[in-house]
Amino acid sequence: xxxxxxxxxKGPWTEKEDLQLVCFVGLLGERRWDFIAKVSxxxxxxxSCRLRWVNYLHPGLKRGRxxxxxxxxxxxxxxxxGNRWSRIARKLPGRTDNEIKNYWRTHxxxxxxxxxxxxxxxxxxxxxxxxxxxxxxxxxxxxxGLEQHELNSxxxxxxxxTGFVVxxxxxxxWYSMDQIWNEIATSEAVSGLSFEGCKNEVCDTSWPPMxxxxxxxxxxxxxxxxxxxxxxxxxxxxxxxxxxxxx
DNA sequence: AATGGGTTCAACCGCACGTAC
DNA sequence: GGTACGTGCGGTTGAACCCAT
Numbered sequence: 600x601x602x603x604x605x606x607x608x609k610g611p612w613t614e615k616e617d618l619q620l621v622c623f624v625g626l627l628g629e630r631r632w633d634f635i636a637k638v639s640x641x642x643x644x645x646x647s648c649r650l651r652w653v654n655y656l657h658p659g660l661k662r663g664r665x666x667x668x669x670x671x672x673x674x675x676x677x678x679x680x681g682n683r684w685s686r687i688a689r690k691l692p693g694r695t696d697n698e699i700k701n702y703w704r705t706h707x708x709x710x711x712x713x714x715x716x717x718x719x720x721x722x723x724x725x726x727x728x729x730x731x732x733x734x735x736x737x738x739x740x741x742x743x744g745l746e747q748h749e750l751n752s753x754x755x756x757x758x759x760x761t762g763f764v765v766x767x768x769x770x771x772x773w774y775s776m777d778q779i780w781n782e783i784a785t786s787e788a789v790s791g792l793s794f795e796g797c798k799n800e801v802c803d804t805s806w807p808p809m810x811x812x813x814x815x816x817x818x819x820x821x822x823x824x825x826x827x828x829x830x831x832x833x834x835x836x837x838x839x840x841x842x843x844x845x846x
Numbered sequence: 847a848a849t850g851g852g853t854t855c856a857a858c859c860g861c862a863c864g865t866a867c
Numbered sequence: 868g869g870t871a872c873g874t875g876c877g878g879t880t881g882a883a884c885c886c887a888t
Contacts, residue, residue: 609858611882633873649874650857685876696876701855704878709853 608642612651616641620648621656654697661693665702673699 612620623639629652632645641648654660665673669691676687684696684703691699 611856631873644858645873646859646875647857653875654856682877697856700877705854 607644617656620651624652654695659693673703677703
C-alpha cells in the first residue's frame with residue numbers, strides 16, 4: 600500500500616492560495632513559515648510562503664514604477680553597499696529586495712549595453728581603459744571575497760570605471776555584469792553624470808535627506824496586522840491588500 | 847495579424863546565519 | 868560544542884508581457 604504524497608506545489612500562486620496565505624499569516628504572524636505552510640493546507644514550502652508574502656502580498660508594498668527619487672536612492676545606496684539588496688530595501692519603504700534587485704539588473708544592463716556600444720565605437724575605444732592588465736589572471740576582488748563596497752573604495756570609487764572587457768574578451772574574462780553595472784552606477788552616482796536631476800546632493804555625504812522609514816524604528820509595527828481584523832475574514836483581505844490585483 | 851527578440855518580474859535555489867535544544 | 872531547524876539573502880531562471888518589424 601503506497602500513500603501518494605502530494606508533491607509540493609511550485610510556480611505561480613493562485614488567488615485562492617494567496618487568500619489562504621494572507622489569512623494564516625494574519626492569524627499566526629510573520630514567523631514560523633514552515634508551520635504556516637503546514638497548517639494552512641497550502642502545499643507549499645515555508646520558504647515559498649514567506650517569499651510570496653514578502654514580495655507580493657504584504658499590505659505595505661508599493662506597486663508600480665520606481666519614482667525618480669527611488670531610482671536615485673537605489674543608485675546611491677548601491678554605490679555604498681553593493682548588492683546588499685535587503686539592506687537597500689529597508690531604506691525604500693514599500694519596496695522589496697527582489698524588486699530592487701530586478702530593477703537594478705534591468706536598468707543597469709541597459710546602461711552597460713549602451714556603454715558597450717560606445718566603447719566599441721571607434722571614437723571612444725581609444726580612451727576606454729580595459730581590465731587587460733597582467734593581473735587579469737587573478738580573480739576579481741569580488742570573487743576573492745571582497746565586498747562590493749570594499750571594491751569600490753579600493754578602486755577609489757571611480758578610477759576603474761572607464762571601461763570594461765567587452766564580450767569577445769569576456770568569454771575568457773571573469774568580469775561579471777554585476778561588476779560592470781556596479782562600476783557604472785558608482786561612477787554615475789559619484790560624478791552625477793546621469794539621471795538628470797541627480798545633482799550634487801547625490802554625492803553629498805549627508806544625503807539622502809529623506810525621513811527614515813517607519814520600520815527602521817519599529818520593525819514589527821508596520822508589518823504586523825491587527826489580528827482583530829482577521830476575525831472579520833474574509834472581508835479583511837480587502838483591508839490587507841488594498842492594491843491587490845492578481846498577476 | 848503573426849512573429850521574433852527584448853524586457854520585466856515572480857518565484858526558485860543554494861548558501862549562510864541565528865537560535866533553540 | 869554540536870546539531871537541527873527556521874529564516875534571510877543574493878543569484879538565477881523562466882514565463883508572461885511588450886514592442887518593433
